[in-house]
Amino acid sequence: MQGKEHQLLPGLCSLQFMSEVEARFEYVGDERFYMLGIGIPVSTFHHFMEESNGGRSIEFGQVLGKQSFRIFQEKLSPAASVALQRVMQYVAKPGTKKIEMETGVLGLLSMAFQSFLLDSETESVPLSKRDKEKIVQAREIMLECMADPPSLPELSRMIGLNDYKLKIGFKAMFGTTVFGYLREKRLEKALFLLQQGEMNVTETSSAIGYTNTSYFAEAFREKYGVNPSVFVRRSSNR
Secondary structure, eight states, X not given: OTTOXXXXXXXXXXXXXXXXXXXXXXXXXXXXXXXXXXXXXXXXXXXXXXXXXXXXXXXXXXXXXXOSEEEEEEEOOHHHHHHHHHHHHHHHSTTOOHHHHHHHHHHHHHHHHIIXXXXXXXXXXXXXXXXXXXXXXXXXXXXXXXXXXXXXXXXXXXXXXXXXXXHHHHHHHHSSOHHHHXXXXXXXXXXXXXXXXXXXXXXXXXXXXXSOHHHHHHHHHHHHSSOHHHHHHHHHTO
């Protein structure tokens, strides 16, 4: 892009902003790959960024700055992987309705915007660069120790930040509480594990830190609108 090289590796998702640019794609010969690209105009991006009061805190020009191209990349999350597989199934299935396809595409866009743009916004909370680094470290610890996470005081000690600043800083940076975030990521991983078909519901519940399978089933149903056992049966019949 514009003379600069950007590498798209397997298992990554990216969010790209561009004005008028010159691009050249180079591929490895005889190597099979799948890539799903979703493109929207600036006007649609601004429509998606509008808030309930009609305001808009994120502008296309603000994200792009003085550059003609900007790219954000990260590892594909379990939830995004499941959503991506669903969209690819819609592409391959004859007779797919537009509402099915557009719902899947909007879900992928929403996850990308949330991950790359909205999670990075901080409210008017006094956080230094070092504070933010520690809070990001706290998030990584919770994800690594998902099945047996530390308590909030323990987490505060681990990152060297008092629990009050951790609580308000985490909410400002990621839009939810520490354990609210953990709950969402646990359920996303559960969805991915069940989709793979290698674990049953009880094993999946234990793998993500739920000691009570009934409580896990209730949380899963609340988030995805279906019991995990029913989801497993549907996945195995596809």
